Every structure is written in structure tokens, then in C-alpha cells.
Amino acid sequence: MDIEFGPELEAFRREVAEFLDTAPTPEIREAGRKTTSAFAPFEAAIKWQGILNQRGWAAPGWPKQYGGTGWSVEQRYIFAEEYWKRDLPPLLPNGLQMVGPLLIEAGSEEQKARYLPGILSGEDYWTQGYSEPGAGSDLAALKCSAVADGDDYIINGQKIWTTLAHKANRMFMLVRTDGAGKKQQGITFLLLERTDYPGMEIRPIIGLDGIPEQCEVFFDNVRVPQSARVGAENDGWSVAKALLKHERGGSASSPAMYRRLETIRAAASGTPSPHGGTVLDDPVFQRDLGELEAEIAACAAFEKLVISGHPSAADPAMPSLTKVMNSELTQRISVMMTRVAGLEALPLQPEALEVGSTAAPLGSDLELLAMPYYLNSRATTIYAGTNEVQRDLIARTLPTA
Amino acid sequence: MDFTFTSEQEMLRSGLARLLSQTCSFDQRQARLRAGRGHDADVWRQFADMGLLALPFSEAEGGLGGGASDVVAIGELLGRHLVVEPYVGSILLGGKALALAGERAGALLGTVIAGEAVAALAHEERHGIGPLAMLGTTLSESSGTLRLDGDKRMVLDGAEAQVLVVSARQGDRLVLVQVDPAAAGVSITGYTTIDGRRAANLRFAGVSIDPAAVLLDNAEAALDGVIALATLALCAEAVGAMGALLEASSTYGATRKQFGVPIASFQAIAHRLADMKIAWAKANALLLHTTALVEAGKGGAREIALLKAQAGRLGRSLGESAVQVHGGIGMTDELNVGHYHKRILAIEAMLGSTDYHLRRVGAAAA
Numbered sequence: 001m002d003i004e005f006g007p008e009l010e011a012f013r014r015e016v017a018e019f020l021d022t023a024p025t026p027e028i029r030e031a032g033r034k035t036t037s038a039f040a041p042f043e044a045a046i047k048w049q050g051i052l053n054q055r056g057w058a059a060p061g062w063p064k065q066y067g068g069t070g071w072s073v074e075q076r077y078i079f080a081e082e083y084w085k086r087d088l089p090p091l092l093p094n095g096l097q098m099v100g101p102l103l104i105e106a107g108s109e110e111q112k113a114r115y116l117p118g119i120l121s122g123e124d125y126w127t128q129g130y131s132e133p134g135a136g137s138d139l140a141a142l143k144c145s146a147v148a149d150g151d152d153y154i155i156n157g158q159k160i161w162t163t164l165a166h167k168a169n170r171m172f173m174l175v176r177t178d179g180a181g182k183k184q185q186g187i188t189f190l191l192l193e194r195t196d197y198p199g200m201e202i203r204p205i206i207g208l209d210g211i212p213e214q215c216e217v218f219f220d221n222v223r224v225p226q227s228a229r230v231g232a233e234n235d236g237w238s239v240a241k242a243l244l245k246h247e248r249g250g251s252a253s254s255p256a257m258y259r260r261l262e263t264i265r266a267a268a269s270g271t272p273s274p275h276g277g278t279v280l281d282d283p284v285f286q287r288d289l290g291e292l293e294a295e296i297a298a299c300a301a302f303e304k305l306v307i308s309g310h311p312s313a314a315d316p317a318m319p320s321l322t323k324v325m326n327s328e329l330t331q332r333i334s335v336m337m338t339r340v341a342g343l344e345a346l347p348l349q350p351e352a353l354e355v356g357s358t359a360a361p362l363g364s365d366l367e368l369l370a371m372p373y374y375l376n377s378r379a380t381t382i383y384a385g386t387n388e389v390q391r392d393l394i395a396r397t398l399p400t401a
Numbered sequence: 402m403d404f405t406f407t408s409e410q411e412m413l414r415s416g417l418a419r420l421l422s423q424t425c426s427f428d429q430r431q432a433r434l435r436a437g438r439g440h441d442a443d444v445w446r447q448f449a450d451m452g453l454l455a456l457p458f459s460e461a462e463g464g465l466g467g468g469a470s471d472v473v474a475i476g477e478l479l480g481r482h483l484v485v486e487p488y489v490g491s492i493l494l495g496g497k498a499l500a501l502a503g504e505r506a507g508a509l510l511g512t513v514i515a516g517e518a519v520a521a522l523a524h525e526e527r528h529g530i531g532p533l534a535m536l537g538t539t540l541s542e543s544s545g546t547l548r549l550d551g552d553k554r555m556v557l558d559g560a561e562a563q564v565l566v567v568s569a570r571q572g573d574r575l576v577l578v579q580v581d582p583a584a585a586g587v588s589i590t591g592y593t594t595i596d597g598r599r600a601a602n603l604r605f606a607g608v609s610i611d612p613a614a615v616l617l618d619n620a621e622a623a624l625d626g627v628i629a630l631a632t633l634a635l636c637a638e639a640v641g642a643m644g645a646l647l648e649a650s651s652t653y654g655a656t657r658k659q660f661g662v663p664i665a666s667f668q669a670i671a672h673r674l675a676d677m678k679i680a681w682a683k684a685n686a687l688l689l690h691t692t693a694l695v696e697a698g699k700g701g702a703r704e705i706a707l708l709k710a711q712a713g714r715l716g717r718s719l720g721e722s723a724v725q726v727h728g729g730i731g732m733t734d735e736l737n738v739g740h741y742h743k744r745i746l747a748i749e750a751m752l753g754s755t756d757y758h759l760r761r762v763g764a765a766a767a
Contacts, residue, residue, distance in 0.1 A: 131729065134658075136659060136728055136729060137659050137660075137728070138659035138660045141659070141660075160729065161729050205733050205734075205735070206733065206734035206735070207732055207733060207734060208724075208732055208733070208734060208739040208742075208743070210734065214729075214732075214733075271527070271528075272527055272528040272535075273528060274528045274529050274530065274531030274532075274535065274753070274757050275531070275757075275760060276535065282756075282760075284756060284760060285756070338746070338750075339754070339756065342527075342528075342529055342750055342754060343525060343527075343529055343554050343555040343750050343751065344527070344554070345595075345750065346555060346594045346595055346596075346600070346746075346747050346750055346751075347592040347593070347594060347595075347600070347602075348592060348593045348594065348595060349592070362590065362592070362602060371595060371746075375739070375743075378721065378724050378725070378731075378732060379729075379732050381725060382724075382725065382728050382729060382731075382732065383729070386725075386728065388667070388669040388670065391669065392669075
């Protein structure tokens with residue numbers, strides 16, 4: 001065992017810190033402060049990705065040959081620590097953490113050459129077309145169909161919860177190419193080069209936080225080339241399962257959680273309590289903040305075990321453990337933010353939440369962000385496989401005898 | 402013992418339920434909020450015609466002499482229909498505070514009860530509610546004139562009110578003063594809340610106050626009574642919202658199919674629904690029990706604190722479960738589920754948070 005990062009990494013930390021101190025524009029910093037979702041404000045996040053990509057740092061987790069950094073796990077953790085200290089917007093995950101790694105693993109050489117550069121630079125934003133109104137937790141029940149016609153597929157049906165589809169220019173999706181046999185068979189994975197094919201219609205959905213983050217996408221005889229397929233026809237389920245691994249596992253979320261905790265503590269120290277003094281002086285609040293930190297500490301330790309290659313990483317329950325811990329901690333942090341904000345979390349302030357807005361918030365940043373963040377965070381235990389489904393998966397990995 | 406509503410109250414409730422389903426359906430409510438018009442003047446007049454606005458005032462005040470159980474009977478329905486009309490703000494807080502001035506409230510109170518004027522009570526501050534010593538708004542005397550200074554938060558209907566009653570500390574006493582919203586030194590920032598109400602933050606900077614505008618001196622106990630009744634009404638709203646969420650979630654669980662079966666057939670969902678039912682049963686029972694205590698003159702600050710804390714924490718838990726059971730669709734602005742949850746969250750934060758009330762209960766024996 002060795003807890004230290006090693007002295008040579010301190011130079012790396014300084015290099016990262018210096019870049020992150022100087023490279024982001026004021027707009028990017030504002031977007032970071034105003035991030036109330038796993039998806040940062042779109043335009044600023046894309047600009048920031050472009051800046052990071054020029055430095056070669058857009059995809060710390062990718063292999064070097066495809067434009068990744070080639071960093072060790074320690075370097076990646078240090079990068080995450082320095083990143084979150086500065087309240088920078090997270091990069092949009094669909095390209096860099098989902099379809100990119102999937103293509104690296106399962107795409108053809110031609111697909112890699114064609115799509116990876118745009119994913120890295122942020123020129124292309126890929127929305128995920130998986131869920132349908134009748135296929136959520138039961139994803140394999142999906143019905144949106146693709147029928148082969150010459151060199152093309154013709155797609156008919158509907159997708160829902162396609163995050164930021166109204167801002168996307170590309171889409172990866174699962175379609176049904178065969179209705180016979182087990183429902184997991186007959187699914188095919190497609191890459192759509194456009195989101196404006198004739199017959200394709202995108203409708204944004206407004207969320208509890210008032211923000212149109214999700215969308216519905218309708219397909220009416222949409223014709224796409226068969227070269228858009230990843231893997232074999234009817235083998236999309238195994239392709240997608242490999243991607244779910246990227247969506248659920250091996251994260252470094254705890255530095256961002258620690259940063260939120262710090263923000264909560266600072267805000268509490270300046271908020272008057274009805275019991276006298278500040279909210280931070282309240283022993284009940286102190287106890288609950290302590291519990292929150294203890295939970296984050298356990299999650300951080302688990303993350304470090306996983307990324308350092310400890311046998312925990314090979315636990316078949318690992319992706320689900322990570323998903324449950326991260327999502328439920330995100331929610332607890334958001335509850336603590338609303339608790340500190342108190343009454344100040346109740347006014348609707350949509351203008352002040354916009355990046356570049358001249359509307360000043362009524363109170364502090366935490367008071368502005370607490371409620372939208374809380375409301376948006378309710379989705380974390382629903383998306384990427386509900387936590388009920390994750391607990392089933394965890395239970396199935398336990399000895400049964 | 403009897404914890405049921407009287408037949409008169411049941412008649413009032415069915416009349417109100419009919420009015421609300423005709424005028425305050427979810428779609429109508431959302432359309433009004435999108436148009437940014439706040440409350441609907443026509444609906445408000447119909448509330449007045451039904452006698453709802455006069456209900457909680459004594460006959461001497463020009464009211465109908467209704468009590469706590471009447472307010473709760475109404476409040477539960479206001480929550481169930483997510484009503485945005487200013488019943489709590491203008492009637493139970495602003496109007497009832499104004500009425501503390503007795504005969505001096507006179508004609509002005511009459512216009513509030515008639516629904517012609519909106520009243521507001523500015524009491525909560527950045528720390529919420531709390532002991533008198535923490536009240537930061539002060540009424541002070543210098544060279545023979547009274548001046549008001551301080552900051553008020555989450556003043557329901559505070560930007561729309563023609564009649565503004567403000568709590569302030571004068572030495573070691575609590576006083577209620579009436580302030581002209583247009584007076585020099587008054588600044589008002591209005592907004593819509595997450596649950597569709599109108600509210601405002603108010604700042605008073607050296608506002609000069611006519612001695613005749615001091616509505617009540619030594620007003621602490623009287624104001625506690627006003628806040629207790631408004632708290633009961635808010636808790637009734639929360640219980641109404643919880644009931645609506647329980648029904649919506651159990652119906653959804655029974656009809657939404659995944660893996661070929663209704664999701665309520667999965668034990669994880671069934672137990673969550675059962676916990677929601679338990680939460681509603683506890684909150685509803687405590688609401689009705691507390692109401693009966695208050696009506697009998699036996700419900701003090703402690704009983705109100707217990708109810709407020711339970712309505713807040715049980716309501717939040719039930720609301721979070723309702724969103725979870727509904728899945729993605731529960732996260733949308735289009736469905737009423739999230740709006741019920743936001744109503745509960747707002748109630749939890751107003752007039753003392755769950756944490757505040759639980760600490761008060763825990764700190765002092767009954």
C-alpha cells in the first residue's frame with residue numbers, strides 16, 4: 001500500500017493548476033459556477049472543451065493513440081482535483097465518456113477515424129437515443145425500428161430522454177432490427193451523422209428546474225446509411241452493454257463532491273440561523289455536515305480503489321455500486337444546499353441562472369443554484385438504470401447458497 | 402372525540418372542490434403562470450362570493466367567525482389543487498395581522514375581506530422566523546419621529562399588496578406597523594416562487610412611520626396566533642398535496658408496465674408506495690389532531706411546531722418518492738407531480754424549517 005502520489009507528480013499538479021488558472025474565459029468560469037446538472041451549460045462547455053483539446057487534455061481517459069493524454073490514474077485524479085477546485089464546467093459526457101470509448105472498443109477503423117476527432121474537439125455533440133416511452137428500465141423492450149432497404153436503414157418510432165438533442169448534431173441510438181426471439185436479440189447500434197434527416201423531429205422537454213435539458217425525438221421513415229452501424233446487425237445489445245460500463249463505472253466524482261461540501265460550509269458560515277449565530281454554528285447542522293463528509297470520504301476511497309486497479313475494480317457489482325453511491329450522494333449534497341439556502345431557495349430566478357445574463361441573483365450563488373440543482377439531481381437515481389434496478393444487479397452478485 | 406369535518410364543512414368543501422375543478426385545473430393553473438399574471442381576479446372574486454375570504458374573521462371584524470378546522474378544511478383542497486390565489490398571504494397572514502388592530506383596521510379590512518385589496522404580512526427575515534431578540538427589523542424613535550429599518554424575505558403577495566403589515570422590534574417589544582408600499586425608503590423586489598405563488602423581498606431604509614400606523618404594540622403573542630393559523634393552513638395544503646401525490650403514484654405504479662408487468666408488482670416499488678401511504682397517514686392524522694387541539698384552545702407553539710416539522714419532512718420524503726416512482730416523466734414540468742413536490746418544498750421552508758421546529762420541540766419538555 002502507498003497513499004502518496006509521488007514527488008514527480010507535484011510538478012504535474014503545478015502544470016495543471018497553472019493552465020486551469022489561466023485558460024478558461026470568464027464565460028467558461030461563469031458556466032462552471034452556474035452548473036446545476038451533470039450537463040453543464042452547452043455553449044460554454046463546448047468552448048471549454050475546444051480549449052482543453054488544443055492543450056491535448058480533453059479526454060484524460062482515452063488511449064494516447066486516439067488523442068487521449070496517456071496519463072496514469074494518479075495524474076488523472078490530480079487533474080480532477082485541480083479541475084474541481086476551480087468550479088469549472090464539466091465537459092459534456094456523451095461524446096467523451098460514452099460513444100468515444102465505445103468506438104475505441106467496438107468501432108471499425110473507419111468509424112474511429114471519421115468520428116473520434118469531432119468528439120474530441122467538441123465540434124460534434126452526440127445525443128443518446130436509448131430510452132423510449134415504453135422502454136426505460138426495461139430498455140431491451142425498445143420498439144423504434146430500422147428496416148434494411150438497399151444500402152440504407154429506414155427508421156420509424158420514438159426516442160425519449162435524449163439529453164440536449166436540440167443542441168446535438170449527431171446521435172447514437174439503439175433500434176430494433178428483428179422482432180423475433182428474445183428481446184435482447186434483434187437490437188442494432190447505429191450512429192447518425194445528422195439530427196436533421198428528413199422525417200426526424202426533435203421536441204425539447206422542460207424539466208422540474210424549468211430548463212429544457214431532455215428531448216423527445218420522432219422518426220418518420222428516416223433513411224440512414226447502413227455504414228452507420230457499430231458491430232453486427234442484431235448485436236447492438238452487447239455493444240450497448242459495453243457502453244453502459246462507461247456510463248456507470250470508474251469515475252472520479254468525489255473531488256467535485258468535496259468542492260460542493262466546501263461551498264456549503266462557506267455559505268453556512270455566512271448564513272444567520274434562527275437559533276442564533278450562523279447555520280454553521282448549529283450543532284445539529286454540524287453533525288449532519290459531518291455525516292455528509294463521512295459519506296463522501298467513503299465514496300472517494302472506493303473511487304480511488306477502483307481507479308488504482310484494486311480487486312474492487314473487478315467486482316461485478318462495481319458499476320452499480322458506483323452509480324448508487326454517486327447518485328445518492330449527489331442528491332444528499334443538493335438537499336444540504338437547499339437547507340443552507342432556506343427561504344432564499346424559493347424564488348424562481350431563471351434569468352440570473354443564464355450564462356452571460358445581466359440579471360443579478362437576489363442573494364448568493366449558492367442560494368441561486370441550490371433549488372435547480374436539487375430538482376435536477378432527482379433524476380440521478382432514475383437515469384442510467386434506476387437505483388432500484390442497480391440494487392437488483394448488486395443483489396445478484398452476492399453469494400446465494 | 403371527533404376528528405371529522407362537520408356537515409357544513411363538508412358542504413363547503415364540496416362546493417369549493419367543484420369551483421376549483423372548474424377554475425383551477427392543473428392546465429388552467431399552468432396557463433396562468435406561463436402568462437405571468439399571478440392570481441386570477443375572477444377566481445378570487447368567486448372565493449369572496451363563497452365566503453372563503455370572510456371565513457376566518459370574527460363577526461365583529463366583518464367575518465363569519467370560522468375556526469381552525471374551517472381553515473384546515475379549505476387548506477387541504479387548496480393544496481390538492483395547487484392553488485396560487487393569495488389565500489394564505491392576503492387573508493391568513495396579511496388580513497389576520499391587520500385585524501389585530503381591532504376597530505382601527507375597519508374599512509381597510511373590509512376591502513381585504515371583499516377581495517378588493519390584497520394584504521401582506523412582512524415578518525420572515527433571512528434567518529426565517531425565530532425569537533424576538535433575533536428580529537432584525539426595528540422601529541426606532543429619533544427627534545420625535547418613528548422610523549423603520551430592516552429586511553424582510555419571502556413576503557407572500559408582498560409586491561401586489563396595497564395593505565402592508567410589518568413586524569418590527571422596538572426595544573424589547575414586538576410591534577406591528579402598517580406601511581405604505583409607495584412610501585420613501587421602501588424597496589420591493591417581487592418574484593414568483595417555485596410553487597407558483599407571488600412573493601417579495603422588502604427593504605425598509607429609514608421609512609418614517611406615522612404613530613397612527615402602529616397597529617399593535619406588545620404584539621408577540623397575537624402575532625404567534627396569526628402565524629399558528631397560517632401554519633395550520635400551510636400544513637393542510639401539504640397534506641392535500643401529499644394525498645394527490647399518493648393517488649397519482651399508486652395509479653401510475655399500477656398502470657405503468659416494464660418487463661411485462663405493472664411496476665407496482667416489484668417489491669421495491671410496492672414498499673415505496675406503502676411508505677408513502679404511511680407518511681400520508683401520519684401527516685394527515687397529526688394535522689387533524691392538531692387542528693382539534695387548536696380549536697379547543699389546547700394547541701400551543703409546541704403542537705404547531707410538531708405538525709410543521711412532520712408535514713415538512715414526511716411531505717418531502719413522499720414527494721421525492723413520487724418523482725422516483727414516476728421515473729423520467731416525473732422529472733418533467735408537464736406533469737403535476739413535480740409541482741406538488743415543489744409546493745411541499747416551499748411549505749417546508751416557510752414559517753420555520755423542519756430543522757428549526759424539531760430543535761424547538763427537542764429542546765423543551767412539554
